[in-house]
Amino acid sequence: MVVIVLTACPPGLRGHLTRWLLEISAGVFVGKVTGRVRDELWAAVLEHCKSGKAFLVEPAQNEQGYAFRTHRHEWEPVDLDGLSLILRPNTAPAGSGMKRGWSKAAQYRRARK
Template sequence: MVVLVLSACPAGLRGHLTRWLLEISPGVFVGVLTARVRDLAWQRVVELSKDGRAIMIYSTRSEQGLAFKVHRHEWEPVDIDGLHLMRRPHTGRTKPTGPRAGWSKVSRYRKAARRRSSTAELDESE
């Protein structure tokens, strides 16, 4: 099984790939190819893609059962202890992007309770 995803590629390349693969969505091709035809199709994608990007995922005889090929894409395949994974580029953010403090109802209830207790203490001291 082969899945090929193209973005910003010429229409001629998409037409060329429809000879062997089924285009199920714009730029997404799926099909069953032999290893030889798959490699020739990938060579064609690299030659004709110009400034476009391409990712090919295909089945292999390995523990994971699949492998990746990437052309001009910011995500890159890496091999970590025999597993093929896709590494995302670092975005440069240093702060955590989690929820800010005081976002839940419980935190608001606690904050209101602290205010009530602090105003009650002020009233008693007067």
């Protein structure tokens, strides 16, 4: 099973992907293809997705059973002791009032221990 998510990509790329995958929502493609076809589709995505973003979820022989590939995406996959996790950058503006660190609830829980 392969899942490709496109954001702000040209319509021609979406049309190309519908030859192999089913578009279940705008920019979300799902299907079961061979590894060779999957790699060729990802190469086409990288070639045609100029300023847009792309995300691929593919099966893998690991504990989770899947792996990620990204293109021009702020969220990036990182490996943590064999598990693939998504690292989301802190995008809070400097004067937004959002503070970094533990929440009040987490501080209370830690204090009770």
